[in-house]
Amino acid sequence: MRLLLAALILSASSAWAGTAVEAIAAHKHLGVASCSNSVCHGASQPFRDSDVMQNEFAIWQEFDPHAKAYQVLERPQSKAIAQKLGLGDPTQAAICLDCHADHQPADRRGERFQISDGVGCEACHGGAEAWLNSHADRKVTHADNLAKGMYPTEDPIQRAQLCLSCHMGEKERMITHRIMGAGHPRLSFELDTFTWLHPHYKIDANWIKRKGDWSGVRDWAVGQGVAAENLLDLLLDPKTGWQGIFPELVLFNCHACHKLMKDNSWGPRQGTGLGPGVVRLNDANLVMFRHVLAPVDKALAQRVFEQTRELHRATTQSREATFAAARSLRATLAEALPKVAAFRYDPASLDAILASIAADGDRGEFRDFAAAEQVAMASQSVILAFENDGKLSKDQAGALRAKLDRLYDAVKDENNYSMTRFDATLKELRAAAP
Ligand code: HEC
Numbered sequence: 001m002r003l004l005l006a007a008l009i010l011s012a013s014s015a016w017a018g019t020a021v022e023a024i025a026a027h028k029h030l031g032v033a034s035c036s037n038s039v040c041h042g043a044s045q046p047f048r049d050s051d052v053m054q055n056e057f058a059i060w061q062e063f064d065p066h067a068k069a070y071q072v073l074e075r076p077q078s079k080a081i082a083q084k085l086g087l088g089d090p091t092q093a094a095i096c097l098d099c100h101a102d103h104q105p106a107d108r109r110g111e112r113f114q115i116s117d118g119v120g121c122e123a124c125h126g127g128a129e130a131w132l133n134s135h136a137d138r139k140v141t142h143a144d145n146l147a148k149g150m151y152p153t154e155d156p157i158q159r160a161q162l163c164l165s166c167h168m169g170e171k172e173r174m175i176t177h178r179i180m181g182a183g184h185p186r187l188s189f190e191l192d193t194f195t196w197l198h199p200h201y202k203i204d205a206n207w208i209k210r211k212g213d214w215s216g217v218r219d220w221a222v223g224q225g226v227a228a229e230n231l232l233d234l235l236l237d238p239k240t241g242w243q244g245i246f247p248e249l250v251l252f253n254c255h256a257c258h259k260l261m262k263d264n265s266w267g268p269r270q271g272t273g274l275g276p277g278v279v280r281l282n283d284a285n286l287v288m289f290r291h292v293l294a295p296v297d298k299a300l301a302q303r304v305f306e307q308t309r310e311l312h313r314a315t316t317q318s319r320e321a322t323f324a325a326a327r328s329l330r331a332t333l334a335e336a337l338p339k340v341a342a343f344r345y346d347p348a349s350l351d352a353i354l355a356s357i358a359a360d361g362d363r364g365e366f367r368d369f370a371a372a373e374q375v376a377m378a379s380q381s382v383i384l385a386f387e388n389d390g391k392l393s394k395d396q397a398g399a400l401r402a403k404l405d406r407l408y409d410a411v412k413d414e415n416n417y418s419m420t421r422f423d424a425t426l427k428e429l430r431a432a433a434p
């Protein structure tokens with residue numbers, strides 16, 4: 001009955017009100033071994049006349065870090081982190097397994113399920129219990145699969161929610177400043193870039209026919225909006241957003257605190273309106289979302305700017321003021337996100353975005369490393385979109401790629417970040433753009 005209910009809720013896919021984590025856990029997980037047969041997804045070469053390549057397992061196992069995510073927990077680095085937190089063996093610690101494996105409760109694990117498979121197929125595609133036997137049938141539509149609990153990884157909003165549940169943390173699986181303090185690497189994520197780092201899929205005419213539209217720039221834009229929403233949801237949650245008398249520090253700008261005192265590097269940032277010596281929320285995704293929203297709805301983008309400033313101001317006043325400001329901004333984001341997801345970014349709007357990002361640089365907005373890092377990944381998305389639009393000659397594309405490499409170089413080491421160098425490189429990139 002419970003499963004039937006879950007299936008019913010899921011079948012009205014857009015009406016699914018739960019989180020990505022809940023949707024993934026709605027059905028039993030049968031394990032990677034249930035997908036990896038050589039006539040299923042375990043082929044060594046792509047199949048010729050199949051909708052999908054069928055060598056997904058081989059690609060995942062060989063190239064995708066998700067396949068090794070559990071083994072990471074066996075490393076000395078993980079043992080050291082867990083020891084400092086008093087967690088014991090990290091391969092047994094729920095807080096580590098939540099993100100480094102497909103951590104389902106015992107009653108949601110099929111016979112072939114193995115926790116050591118790490119972030120396996122069903123950690124992203126959803127528990128296969130109800131669709132495993134039917135999904136390969138040519139007569140079965142994608143909508144049928146979704147109704148049976150397959151997760152809509154093609155949908156940018158829902159994909160962003162899924163990826164960010166581990167790559168940023170969410171209420172039920174949180175990466176805290178304490179975990180960072182014990183030595184966990186800082187997390188950073190950009191949906192379009194990360195979707196294409198180790199792909200086991202290709203988007204072609206056949207894919208579009210079955211699953212609808214694809215746009216890398218839209219994915220980038222949507223990813224920023226979902227990350228900004230997630231930041232506010234965490235801040236608004238009294239359990240995860242606060243630790244004792246302090247707010248959860250992982251939501252703030254790391255280098256607001258972690259910098260050398262001799263540097264004297266403070267300077268104003270219009271986007272925060274804050275003076276020197278104040279801890280700032282990490283607003284990198286909010287800054288980026290404002291840029292991608294501008295071509296879609298200028299007034300709404302201006303509202304995001306003002307409400308972000310108001311939120312920064314409220315964090316210097318009180319918890320109540322912070323909650324009120326976060327709620328207003330959260331409502332604006334909820335209004336804006338579907339518009340961004342439905343928008344088609346043409347070359348002119350890309351150009352406008354690049355121009356307004358560069359103008360932000362002139363105003364000193366990329367003083368904070370986290371925002372600069374997002375700009376580098378954003379530039380990559382935009383350049384790729386220019387290339388895909390056929391707007392660039394080979395020489396232009398080569399020149400832009402070289403500038404992009406330099407921009408990435410400027411954000412390679414967060415401990416040696418120089419805004420002046422970054423802004424100069426960003427200007428060069430802008431000048432080389434069509
Ligand atoms: C909210 C999700 C989340 C939680 C909780 C979490 N991790 Fe991670 N961890 C990640 C992600 C995502 C990465 C990869 C970061 C990247 O490369 O962008 C990572 C990377 C790591 C790395 C570096 C791996 C490498 O390849 O260099 C180690 C070590 C690690 N985690 C250990 C742990 C341990 C131990 C725990 C439990 C105390 C833990 N993690 C909890 C998400 C999480």
Ligand code: HEC
Nearest residue numbers: 035041051052056057060066119120121124153154201207
């Ligand atoms: C980290 C998340 C993640 C993991 C883990 C993962 N996938 Fe995927 N998979 C995706 C995304 C994202 C796409 C592309 C979007 C789409 O087609 O829905 C995709 C696409 C696919 C496709 C192509 C679908 C199509 O319609 O063309 C297949 C088949 C597939 N995955 C199978 C697997 C198998 C088998 C595994 C395990 C060996 C696996 N995936 C593991 C995220 C993941």
Ligand code: HEC
Nearest residue numbers: 065066068069072099100101119123162163166194195197
């Ligand atoms: C269940 C948690 C989980 C989910 C869901 C998840 N990831 Fe990951 N991801 C991880 C962990 C943990 C690592 C680090 C693994 C390692 O270091 O071996 C990682 C690593 C990666 C990396 C490698 C990063 C690098 O620096 O090379 C990429 C790319 C990535 N994930 C993309 C995605 C995308 C795109 C999605 C959504 C479709 C996604 N992930 C969903 C947990 C997750």
Ligand code: HEC
Nearest residue numbers: 177180181182183186249250251252253254256257258279
């Ligand atoms: C409000 C200030 C503040 C912010 C913001 C902040 N930290 Fe910290 N961080 C601290 C303090 C305080 C300590 C504890 C220092 C100690 O134990 O002596 C610390 C410790 C650490 C340590 C351990 C350093 C060591 O040598 O013991 C790491 C790593 C770390 N933080 C990473 C981060 C990351 C990553 C971020 C951003 C996501 C961040 N911090 C944001 C104040 C901050």
